[in-house]
Amino acid sequence: MTDEMAGKVVLVSGGGSGIGRASALLLARAGAAVALADLSAAAAEATAGDITAAGGRALALAGDVSNEADVARFVTATVAKFGKLDGAFNNAGISPAAVGCAATPITEWREDAFARVIAVNLTGVFLAMKHEIAALARAGGGAIVNTASVAGLVGLRGSSAYVASKHGVIGLTRTAALECAPLGIRVNAVCPGYIDTPMVAPHMPTRGEDILRAVPFARLGTPEEIAELVLWLLSDRASFVTGAAYVADGGYSAA
Template sequence: MPRLHNKIVLITGAARGQGAAEARLFVREGARVVITDVLEAQGRQLAEELGKDVAVFLRHDVASEADWLQAVAAADALGGLHGLINNAGIFQPRTLMETDTALFEQHIRINQLGPFLGMKAVVPLMERCGGGAIVNVSSVAGLRGSPGAIAYSATKWALRGMTKAAAIDLAPRKIRVNSIHPGPIDTPMLEVRTPEQNQRRLQAVPMKRMGTPEEVADLVLFLISDESRYITGAEVAIDGGATL
């Protein structure tokens, strides 16, 4: 039987990259998905590709409480909610002295406030469905110092801590919460750096390559599925050994 048979999963930032790979994999594994993003054209195209019976797209600003209520309502209309992937995020690397208040606050709103609002918003519906699982997409920048990316690092460390606190709070409600920490993954997010900068970064990765969105999706599938039913509050690096 497919691992997500009859499950409904909400994925933020799912119009492309890791989120899109997760949506495709989850549908193959029997789930119905709510795809959310601010990239409307790409998100709608993905939902159409997957099929209207198993996928819906919703434009969603993760820093908006009202948008979260609409996203949860979309899941409810599909029949409930069993999983949440807080995948939406921004990465605009700047050093401490290059980072202004506006850029710092933008990272906080999307990378930190967004998952906070999401975790809080989905709990009542998940609880009514008998429980569920949440995966927060942090970063290796949430496990160690990351040069030239102070705002991004701050929010990814925060998300790591929020995951552990939420795992304790939500365990009595039969909701598991885990974080994953990708290293360099071959997605459009890394286009803020030049190909030469990305190649130099790979020299510190023991496996000497970028990861793929599909490899991240495989990990998220495990953490959302019942195969990981006794795992909560964990932080899992998927980085080719970069944090060793």
């Protein structure tokens, strides 16, 4: 265990799986107390259990990032348990497949499915920052990292709602960075490429060849590789970095 995040309290959404889980584990190894918010109580509790079993401090919270009352509770419960909030990783998200619209052209997207992707991936980040900023300011400043995607930077055929939501996350991140600079709060986004998580793994048997052909490294990234970037952005080592969107995609968007 390092001590880079010693004494810090961080809230991680989507902490029950994939990128959120790997980031929570790394933040805890670096000394942070970590609150895990996830739609799946069991998944949040599993990550929290792994952190406490390794000697860290963790809190599992169940709820929906698109529901303002749940998001407000994530923040108040974290502060009630650990005394303050120093950082947040607003990372929970869903893919088009989660709403039955994988590889669906715009002409065929259902409106309710489009709205759900926006509600979770974009409104969820807005609600999180709405409630986190005051708590971070009370702690004297801090850092926020929002999960966008390479889909926040380029278009992807068949993924309109997802692409729109992730472009929105980058705009929201930049605006929050401007508003929060006087409060000593840094706000950045990460833009992962294709990462080996339960969101992507099920598509590999059918779409794997196409995906890997588009990645110069010819492999999926690991959740741990994104976690390293998240840890750095949340740590004081990134003290002059705000309003940025960092790509980690094995070269996908360089083409």
